[in-house]
Amino acid sequence: MLRGKWQAGTLIRRYKRFLADVRLKASNQEVTAHCPNTGAMTGCLESGADVWLSHSDDPSRKTAFTLELTRIDGHYIGLNTHNANRLIEEAIMKGRLGPALHDLHPEREVAFEGGRLDFRLGSYDQDHFVEVKSVTWMEGKGIGRFPDAKSDRAVKHLAHLAHLVKQGASGTLVFCVQHSGIKSVEPARDVDPVYAEALAQVVSEGVVCKAFKTQFRPPHAFVTKALPVHIR
Structure with missing residues (x-):
């Protein structure tokens, strides 16, 4: 079972293959998240969709957030390969x-x-x-x-x-x-x-x-x- 504190957000866009801009629902803050998926992700990323992010305190990381999950048309889709x-x-x-x-x-x-x-x-x-x-x-x-x-x-x-x-x-x-x-x-x-x-x-x-x-x-x-x- 995957565990951890995930934060809910709304996907703004994915770009440069491994990056995504997300607006956090709790704070309305816009953050950049790592998208750990090398594939085309066909049908998995839609602007405006609900997403969930994990957070890391590792100072060596370029982005503190990782894109983990989205929900499109009522279906959950795991984004972290x-x-x-x-x-x-x-x-x-x-x-x-x-x-x-x-x-x-x-x-x-x-x-x-x-x-x-x-x-x-x-x-x-x-x-x-x-x-x-x-x-x-x-x-x-x-x-x-x-x-x-x-x-x-x-x-x-x-x-x-x-x-x-x-x-x-x-x-x-x-x-x-x-x-x-x-x-x-x-x-x-x-x-x-x-x-x-x-x-x-x-x-x-x-x-x-x-x-x-x-x-x-x-x-x-x-x-x-x-x-x-x-x-x-």
């Missing part, structure tokens, strides 16, 4: 994702020859590697799509998982759904056809693909249930 790993890690430790994805002490940021993946689980005899992707783009009636921009890095992560599976390990791609309106997840073939084909290929080779939904109760968030993933 780093939270996806934190949410999934907690769920892994608490056994919320099922026995195959349960480990009290998952190893983070696992480096190996040729790459790096988010987690390695060691609760069983077989190594289990896990890569997490945050899904916030929704189209139609609850269809979550990934990626929202072409991502060579995401394709490489799929290749890493497939390579490890061929060597005898287990590999799982986890979509952490940070949009309360999403009911299922599918690859955005029109945005990145290479990723869509790579996902289908690695699944056929033994990589497992799962999606889990996040529930938001600002300033708290936690993973609740599995969602269907449609590869093709």
